[in-house]
Amino acid sequence: xxxxxxxxxxxxxxxxxxxxxxxxxxxxxxxxxxxxxxxxxxxxxxxxxxxxxxxxxxxxxxxxxxxxxxxxxxxxxxxxxxxxxxxxxxxxxxxxxxxxxxxxxxxxxxxxxxxxxxxxxxxxxxxxxxxxxxxxxxxxxxxxxxxxxxxxxxxxxxxxxxxxxxxxxxxxxxxxxxxxxxxxxxxxxxxxxxxxxxxxxxxxxxxxxxxxxxxxxxxxxxxxxxxxxxxxxxxxxxxxxxxxxxxxxxxxxxxxxxxxxxxxxxxxxxxxxxxxxxxxxxxxxxxxxxxxxxxxxxxxxxxxxxxxxxxxxxxxxxxxxxxxxxxxxxxxxxxxxxxxxxxxxxxx
Amino acid sequence: xxxxxxxxxxxxxxxxxxxxxxxxxxxxxxxxxxxxxxxxxxxxxxxxxxxxxxxxxxxxxxxxxxxxxxxxxxxxxxxxxxxxxxxxxxxxxxxxxxxxxxxxxxxxxxxxxxxxxxxxxxxxxxxxxxxxxxxxxxxxxxxxxxxxxxxxxxxxxxxxxxxxxxxxxxxxxxxxxxxxxxxxxxxxxxxxxxxxxxxxxxxxxxxxxxxxxxxxxxxxxxxxxxxxxxxxxxxxxxxxxxxxxxxxxxxxxxxxxxxxxxxxxxxxxxxxxxxxxxxxxxxxxxxxxxxxxxxxxxxxxxxxxxxxxxxxxxxxxxxxxxxxxxxxxxxxxxxxxxxxxxxxxxxxxxxxxxxxxxxxxxxxxxxxxxxxxxxxxxxxxxxxxxxxxxxxxxxxxxxxxxxxxxxxxxxxxxxxxxxxxxxxxxxxxxxxxxxxxxxxxxxxxxxxxxxxxxxxxxxxxxxxxxxxxxxxxxxxxxxxxxxxxxxxxxxxxxxxxxxxxxxxxxxxxxxxxxxxxxxxxxxxxxxxx
Numbered sequence: 001x002x003x004x005x006x007x008x009x010x011x012x013x014x015x016x017x018x019x020x021x022x023x024x025x026x027x028x029x030x031x032x033x034x035x036x037x038x039x040x041x042x043x044x045x046x047x048x049x050x051x052x053x054x055x056x057x058x059x060x061x062x063x064x065x066x067x068x069x070x071x072x073x074x075x076x077x078x079x080x081x082x083x084x085x086x087x088x089x090x091x092x093x094x095x096x097x098x099x100x101x102x103x104x105x106x107x108x109x110x111x112x113x114x115x116x117x118x119x120x121x122x123x124x125x126x127x128x129x130x131x132x133x134x135x136x137x138x139x140x141x142x143x144x145x146x147x148x149x150x151x152x153x154x155x156x157x158x159x160x161x162x163x164x165x166x167x168x169x170x171x172x173x174x175x176x177x178x179x180x181x182x183x184x185x186x187x188x189x190x191x192x193x194x195x196x197x198x199x200x201x202x203x204x205x206x207x208x209x210x211x212x213x214x215x216x217x218x219x220x221x222x223x224x225x226x227x228x229x230x231x232x233x234x235x236x237x238x239x240x241x242x243x244x245x246x247x248x249x250x251x252x253x254x255x256x257x258x259x260x261x262x263x264x265x266x267x268x269x270x271x272x273x274x275x276x277x278x279x280x281x282x283x284x285x286x287x288x289x290x291x292x293x294x295x296x297x298x299x300x301x302x303x304x305x306x307x308x309x310x311x312x313x314x315x316x317x318x319x320x321x322x323x324x325x326x327x328x329x330x331x332x333x334x335x336x337x338x339x340x341x342x343x344x345x346x347x348x
Numbered sequence: 349x350x351x352x353x354x355x356x357x358x359x360x361x362x363x364x365x366x367x368x369x370x371x372x373x374x375x376x377x378x379x380x381x382x383x384x385x386x387x388x389x390x391x392x393x394x395x396x397x398x399x400x401x402x403x404x405x406x407x408x409x410x411x412x413x414x415x416x417x418x419x420x421x422x423x424x425x426x427x428x429x430x431x432x433x434x435x436x437x438x439x440x441x442x443x444x445x446x447x448x449x450x451x452x453x454x455x456x457x458x459x460x461x462x463x464x465x466x467x468x469x470x471x472x473x474x475x476x477x478x479x480x481x482x483x484x485x486x487x488x489x490x491x492x493x494x495x496x497x498x499x500x501x502x503x504x505x506x507x508x509x510x511x512x513x514x515x516x517x518x519x520x521x522x523x524x525x526x527x528x529x530x531x532x533x534x535x536x537x538x539x540x541x542x543x544x545x546x547x548x549x550x551x552x553x554x555x556x557x558x559x560x561x562x563x564x565x566x567x568x569x570x571x572x573x574x575x576x577x578x579x580x581x582x583x584x585x586x587x588x589x590x591x592x593x594x595x596x597x598x599x600x601x602x603x604x605x606x607x608x609x610x611x612x613x614x615x616x617x618x619x620x621x622x623x624x625x626x627x628x629x630x631x632x633x634x635x636x637x638x639x640x641x642x643x644x645x646x647x648x649x650x651x652x653x654x655x656x657x658x659x660x661x662x663x664x665x666x667x668x669x670x671x672x673x674x675x676x677x678x679x680x681x682x683x684x685x686x687x688x689x690x691x692x693x694x695x696x697x698x699x700x701x702x703x704x705x706x707x708x709x710x711x712x713x714x715x716x717x718x719x720x721x722x723x724x725x726x727x728x729x730x731x732x733x734x735x736x737x738x739x740x741x742x743x744x745x746x747x748x749x750x751x752x753x754x755x756x757x758x759x760x761x762x763x764x765x766x767x768x769x770x771x772x773x774x775x776x777x778x779x780x781x782x783x784x785x786x787x788x789x790x791x792x793x794x795x796x797x798x799x800x801x802x803x804x805x806x807x808x809x810x811x812x813x814x815x816x817x818x819x820x821x822x823x824x825x826x827x828x829x830x831x832x833x834x835x836x837x838x839x840x841x842x843x844x845x846x847x848x849x850x851x852x853x854x855x856x857x858x859x860x861x862x863x864x865x866x867x868x869x870x871x872x873x874x875x876x877x
Contacts, residue, residue, distance in 0.1 A: 051750065298593055
C-alpha cells in the first residue's frame with residue numbers, strides 16, 4: 001500500500017491533470033451556484049427593503065433605501081455588478097448586521113466549524129465500529145442495537161433531542177454548560193486567533209476559559225454527532241456486509257487468519273474507501289450549519305446566519321453564505337477524492 | 349481496532365472532563381437572555397426596532413422625557429425647562445448645566461443642533477418623526493438654532509399642538525449625540541453614520557461597549573451620569589432565540605433575566621421560588637386587517653359580524669394570558685385619549701344575524717396570511733374555529749414575517765393578522781395609521797394601515813389629521829376618543845389585544861423598568877445582591 005512503482009514524474013502529471021479538471025469544475029460550479037442563489041433570492045416573495053427600513057418607514061425613506069440596494073436596476077445588471085465585485089473579493093455588506101459579509105463569515109464560520117468537526121469526530125468514532133459490529137453480527141443483538149440507534153438518529157427531531165439533552169445534562173445533572181459558546185465571566189479572556197474558541201483558549205493557555213468553552217461545545221456537538229452516527233453506522237454496515245462476502249475474506253479465513261484481523265484489518269480497510277465519501281458528505285452537511293441546533297443552543301453559526309439572512313432577503317449575506325457552503329462542499333469532496341486515491345491503490 | 353478504541357477512550361474522557369461547576373453570573377454584571385436579532389443599527393437616527401430602541405434608550409438622553417407612571421405628562425430631561433412662543437411655532441429650551449457626554453465633552457446647544465441636523469439630513473426610517481414638523485435638510489440649521497451655549501430654539505412650520513411636538517421629542521430619533529466625537533468619525537459627509545451604527549456617542553446611564561449582531565451587546569455604566577451613577581456596572585444582553593433555552597438558562601442562574609418567555613414557560617416557572625416575574629404595558633396592538641378589496645369584507649355588516657365572531661375571552665385565557673390583555677381600540681392604554689371600551693363579545697348568533705343581513709346567511713370563504721410564530725399561529729387557529737361557527741371558512745396561509753408583510757403592503761391579502769407598535773408616544777402615531785388614508789390609489793405615497801386595507805375614508809382622515817393642531821389638550825383628548833369610538837364601529841380592523849411585556853428574573857436581581865415603549869425599558873435602576 002505504501003510502495004508504488006509509478007515514477008515521480010508520471011505521478012505528478014496525473015495529479016496535475018486531476019487538479020486541472022477539478023479546478024474547471026469548481027469554477028463552473030461556483031458560477032452556477034451564484035446564479036441560482038441570486039435568482040432564488042430574487043423570486044422569493046420577500047421585499048429586501050423591509051430589512052433595512054422596517055415596516056413603518058415613509059415612502060421617501062423606502063425609495064432611498066431601495067435605490068441604495070441597487071434594486072431599481074434591471075436584474076441582469078444587479079447580477080453582473082455582484083459577480084464583478086465577488087472577483088475582487090468584495091462580498092458586500094450585510095444589511096442585517098451592518099458588517100462586511102466577509103467579516104460576518106469570519107465570525108460565524110469558525111463557530112460552525114468547531115461544532116461540525118467535533119460532531120463528525122463523534123460520528124466516526126462511534127458510527128464506524130457500530131456499523132462494523134452490526135455487519136459482523138448481522139441479525140443479532142448488536143445489529144438490532146445499531147438499527148435502533150440509526151432509527152432514533154434519523155427520526156427524532158433534532159430540536160427535541162437538543163432540548164432534552166439540555167434538560168438532562170445541563171438543567172438536571174449539571175454536567176455541561178448551557179446555551180451559548182462561552183460563559184459571560186470568561187468571554188473577554190480569549191482573543192480571536194482562529195475563531196475556534198477551544199483552540200484559541202488552548203493556544204493562549206487560558207485553561208479555565210478552555211474548560212468553559214469545551215463544556216458549552218460538547219452537548220450540541222454530541223447532538224449533531226448522533227445524527228452522523230445514525231448515517232455513518234448504517235452505511236458502514238452495508239459496505240462491510242458487501243466486503244465480508246468477497247472472496248478475499250474467505251481466502252483470508254481459509255488461510256487461518258484470526259477473525260479480528262479479517263474484519264478490522266482487511267474488510268474494514270476496503271470498506272473504508274466508499275466510507276470516506278460518506279463521512280465527507282456528512283461532515284460537509286454539518287459544516288453548512290444546523291439551523292435548529294444552533295437556535296436551541298444559541299450558537300452564532302453559519303446555518304442561523306444564512307437562514308436569518310434569507311428570511312430577510314439580505315442578499316449579500318445569503319450569497320456570501322452560499323459561496324462558503326459551496327466552497328465547503330467542493331473542498332470536502334476534493335479532500336475525500338484525494339484521501340480515496342491515497343487509501344485505494346487501484347485509483348492511482 | 350486499536351485506533352478506534354483509542355478514539356473511543358479519548359472521547360469518553362473528554363466528555364467527562366466537561367463536568368464543570370456552573371459559573372453564576374458575575375456580581376457587578378446583569379446578564380439577560382433576549383431575542384435581539386432585530387437590531388440592524390445602533391445609530392439613533394436609524395434605530396426603529398424594539399431591541400435597538402432599548403439600547404438607545406439607555407445610552408442616550410433627550411431634551412424631554414415622559415413620566416413613566418403617566419406617559420401623557422412630560423418633564424425636562426436634558427432640558428431644564430422650555431417656553432413656547434405665542435404663535436405656537438417656536439420652542440425655546442434651556443439646557444441643564446454640567447451635563448457631560450461619555451467622552452467627557454460637555455453637552456451644549458451645538459450638540460442639540462447637530463443631532464437634529466443629522467437626523468433630518470440622514471432621514472432614515474424614524475426621520476419622519478422630526479420632518480413632519482417641516483424640518484428639511486435645507487432648512488434644519490435655520491429651524492434649529494443655538495442661541496447661546498445652553499439655549500436652543502426649535503421652530504416648526506405650523507402651529508401644532510404643543511403636546512404633539514413635545515411627545516415627538518421623546519422619541520429615540522431626537523436624542524442628543526456628542527457632536528465632537530461623531531464629527532471626528534465622519535466619512536465623506538455621512539454624519540458619522542457608518543461609525544455610529546456600531547458605536548455610541550451619548551451621555552446616558554450606560555455606554556455601548558460592544559455589539560455583535562445576532563449574538564450580544566454589552567453596556568458599561570457611566571459613573572458620571574447626570575442623574576447619578578447606575579448601581580450595576582455592566583449589562584450583558586445575549587441573543588437566545590429559543591424561549592425554552594432562555595428558561596433553562598434562567599433556572600440555572602446562568603442569566604439574571606429572561607425576556608421572551610411564552611405563556612407556557614411563564615406558567616411552569618411560577619412554582620420556582622428563585623424566579624420573579626414582572627410586567628409592563630407595551631403599546632403593541634394585535635389586530636386583524638380586513639382588505640376592503642374583497643367584496644364580502646367590504647360589506648359593513650360583515651365587518652361588524654367578524655368583530656362579534658372572535659372569542660376574545662377564551663383566546664386570552666388559553667393562549668395569551670399574561671402576555672396580552674384584551675383591548676379593542678387603536679390607541680393603547682397609556683396614550684392621551686386612549687379608551688378602554690370593549691363593545692364586542694363573542695356572540696355567534698348576533699354575527700349570523702348580521703351575515704344574513706349582508707346576504708351571506710351561509711357564510712363565505714376567505715384567507716388569512718399568518719406569520720408562523722407563536723402566539724400568532726395559535727390565535728389564528730382559534731379565530732378559524734370561532735368563525736366556523738357562523739359558516740365562515742377561514743383558510744390560513746402560513747408564511748414568514750417578512751413574506752406576509754410584503755404581501756400585506758402590496759394589498760394582495762384578504763385578511764392579515766398583525767401587530768402594530770406606536771412610533772412615538774403621541775396618539776397621532778396610531779391615529780394616523782389606523783384612521784388616515786388620504787389617497788386610496790395604488791401609487792399612494794403614504795401607505796398607512798388604512799391604505800393597506802384599502803379603506804377609503806376621506807372624512808375620517810380629515811378629522812383625524814386636524815387633531816394635531818388642537819392646542820387645547822382636553823379637546824384633543826376628546827377628539828381622539830370620539831374617533832376611536834366611531835372607528836370601533838365601522839373600521840375594517842378587528843382589534844383584539846394589547847401586549848404586556850413580561851420579564852422573568854432571579855430573586856437577587858431587580859429594578860428593570862419596563863416602560864410603555866422599548867425605549868423606556870431602563871437599566872439605570874437595576875440592582876444585584
